[in-house]
Amino acid sequence: MKQEQFLTFYTKEEAEDLFKKYIKDEPLGEEEVSLDQALGRIISRDIVSPIDVPYFHRSNVDGFALKASDTYDADEESPITLKLNNEEITTGMVPKLIVKPGTATYIATGAVIPRGATAVAMVEWTEIKDDDVLIYRSVAPGENIAYAGSDIMAGEIVLRKGQVLTSRETGLIAAVGLDKVYCYRKPKIAIISTGDEVISPGDKIKEGLVYDSNSRIIADIVRENYCEPYYMGICRDNEDELIKRLEKALEMDMIILSGGTSKGVGDFTYRIIDRLGKPGIVVHGVRIKPGKQLCLAVLKNKPVAVLPGFTTSAVITFNEFIKPIIRNMAGAFREKKKTLFAKTAIKIHSYGGRREYMLVNLVHNKGEIWAYPIDKDSGSTSALAYGDGYIQIEENQEMIEKGKKVKINLLSENYQLADLIIIGSHCVGIDMLISILKEYGISSKIISVGSTAGLMAASRGEADISGIHLFDEKSGIYNIPIVKSFHELALIRGYIRKQGILFRKGDPFSGNETLEEIVRRTIEESEISMINRNKTSGTRIFFDKMLKEIFNKNGWEFKNVYEMIPGYDMEAKTHNGVASSIGFNKADWGIGIENVAKEYDLGFIFLGNEHYDFVIPKNKLEYKPIKTFLEILRSKIINSKLKKMGFIVPDNIGEILVE
Structure with a gap:
């Protein structure tokens, strides 16, 4: 079947304008909501207080209600004596006695101020003596009294429409005596995933299948933006099934589909949508990357968006095109991007x-x-x-x-800088160290770019820590000679990893082969392929050094390595990536560390030890999270954990080798 091409590529602004011509980009109405169900809702009307808050004159402290003028001469040396009234005012009761000059009435915090009282003396500055109370400090008129309406006055607007209700707002609404509020109706958003290759999380994965992560992400973005997602499942590549699913989805306020936008042989979603009603598809193709395949349509006055199947494309197109619309439908304030x-x-x-x-x-x-x-x-x-x-x-x-x-x-309103930025070679050992650091309240961000790129990031001060394993061919020593040429960097002794060949046990190797024998078989047998590491990684440098020796020995030109070794150009950024590819039969062998081979139950042929050390800018050695990292690295508990993971731990782990 011939693949169709996109009819028109619109700019983002053109696509938005076309879509909005056919849809109502506004709130969908309102409904009365019980206060106990209102958290997270958006109010559709101003909320006006029907009462004064407080509703009565109220005491802010435990003490004695009195006339302020009776206390003006009181001090610690010469207290004023007032006669106690035969009444104690507690919360919830209405006072009966009037406070007259020369008298005082005991009152609890939150209780109603009795008539005649103009202030409350705190109990800490008083002393009861028989039927009298001694006042050791003067009080001003109104002191320690909250007057009716001093917080909120009857008729005052306490919340304005469009406000999202958090616990603070629901508490305020309760304080003015309301048990129901009017809120914008939550838009109902139907979400459908499409494709024969898509399976639900929890199902068993097989080659060629992918888990449906898009619907989870989109549903939660929908929920984060004050709408109600309705997940309608995975629709297989069957036209009748998709039509039924779409007809059911039209009961909702909007439909989001994931996949089926590319106009390829198997992507027919957009064609079915165009047949179901007018105007049908209004945009198919936008000049953006990622997400050029975005499809926007309208069926029975309901907006429909067909998002690209790839996750990043789907989320970016949703955030840029769909999120503003559903927020308007929900009555939310225009979002200010952080x-x-x-x-x-x-x-x-x-x-x-x-x-x-x-x-x-x-x-x-x-x-x-x-x-x-x-x-x-x-x-x-x-x-x-x-x-x-x-x-x-x-x-x-x-x-x-x-x-x-x-x-x-x-991407997040809650963005915070990590305490430690770790840029360099990936290792499961450092993953463990970072987990321990988190227990100490230290957050970390890992950027796996390989040893060489990590070293350069540290030299520029961008990395707090860089894990490296760089072999110096002249000296035959790892890391030390290389880091010595960077005067601004310190090198910390780490641990030793066993590098070798990873392969599926018995398929296609027995485990007794040499690297040269494996390379030769890969060259000679076209069905065998490898997976490589990224170019700047220490493992790649280590592997290429050994590979060049094999090529020289056999009279092969290394420049032809890409053509000679199938998979040499397929790169993984981590040891786990190599192991996973082999485990899932996407490659037959690769270079990695023994720990990962054990984790994935793969065969391992030892090639050599390497030192995985840590580079730290000298001016950051006194930084508290760095000092904590070094203390943890040197601890007996961590040494034991590293050994259990299969690493060789030298006696001088954590020692500064280059400073």
């Missing part, structure tokens, strides 16, 4: 011709914020989970220079 400015840590290239939304991690250094682009595709869920925000790159912009100040749209 933003900040940062400098680009590296030169950023864009495709041009499309507005691009690039996810970034943020790092603070010397009072400035630096943005690191997240090098993951639009199908990445982790990029959204761990990213701090995104840069918006305009259509006519193809490059942003390093150090350029850019606006960052934050």
Whole structure:
């Protein structure tokens, strides 16, 4: 079947205007809600207090209600004596006696002020003596009294329409005696996932299948924005089933579908929508990246959005196009995006011709914020989970220079800088250390970029800690000779990892082969393939060194390695990524550490030990979270944990090797 192409690519603004021509971008009405169900709702009317608060003149302290003028000469040396009235006023009772000159009545906090009283003397400045009370301090008129209406007056607007009700607002509403409020009706948003490849979380995964994370993310964004999500399940690639699902979904206020936008052979969602009613599809194709496949439609006056299947594309298009609409439907205030400015840590290239939304991690250094682009595709869920925000790159912009100040749209309103920024080579050992740090109240952010990039980030002051394992070919020593050339850095002894070949046990290797034998078989047998590590990682440097020796020995030119070894160009950024690919039969072998081989129940052929050490900028060694990190690293408990994980722990772990 021939694939169709997008009919028209609109700009973001053009797409928004076209969509809004056919929909009601406004609240859907109101309903009366019981106060005990109103938390998180948006009120549709101003709330006016029907009473004064407090409703009566009230005492703010335990003490004695009296006339202030009786106390003007009182002090600690010469107390004033007043006769006690035969009444004690407690909360909830109405006083019967009038306070006359020269008398006082005991009163509890929150109780009604008796007639005649003009102030309350705190009990701490009084003393009862027989039928009298001694006053050791003068009080001014009105002292320690809250007058009726002094907090809220009857007829006063206490909350204005459009206010989201938190516990503070519901408490205020209760304080003025209301048990019901008028709120905007919550829009009901139908959510449908589409595709034969999509399965529910909890189902058993198989090759070619993906878990339905999009519906979970979209449903929770819908809920976060004051609407009610209605998940209608996964719809297989069956036209009749999809039509039935859509007809049921039209009972809701809006329909969100995930997948089926690309105009490929198997994507027919957009075609069915266009047949179900007019105007049908009003936008299919927007000049943005990611998310060019976005499809916007209207069926029976109900807005319909078909989001791209890849997670990042789906979330960005939802946030940019759909979230403002559902917020208006819910009666929410216009959202003010939380933003900040940062400098680009590296030169950023864009495709041009499309507005691009690039996810970034943020790092603070010397009072400035630096943005690191997240090098993951639009199908990445982790990029959204761990990213701090995104840069918006305009259509006519193809490059942003390093150090350029850019606006960052934050992904979370609760963005906080981590206590420690760890940039470098990934290791399960440092994952464990970070978990321990969290128990000490120290938060961390990991950016896995490899040893070389981590070293450079530390040298620029962007990383607080960098895990590295860089082999110096001249000396045959790990890390020390390399870090010595960076005068601003200190090197801390870490632990030793066993590097080797990871493979499925008995498939296709026995475990007795040498690296050269495995390389030769991979070259000769086309069905065998490997998975590599990223170029700047210490593991890749280690592997390439050994591989070059094998190529030289056999008279092969290393420049042909990509053509000769299937999978050499397929890169994983972590040891777990290598192991996972082998475990799921996406590759047959790769280079990694023994710990991960055990974790994934893979075979392991030892190739050599490597030192995984920590680089820290010298000017950060006295930083409290760094000192805590070093204390933990040197502790016996952590040493024991590292050994149990399969690492070799040297006696001088935590020692400064280069300073």
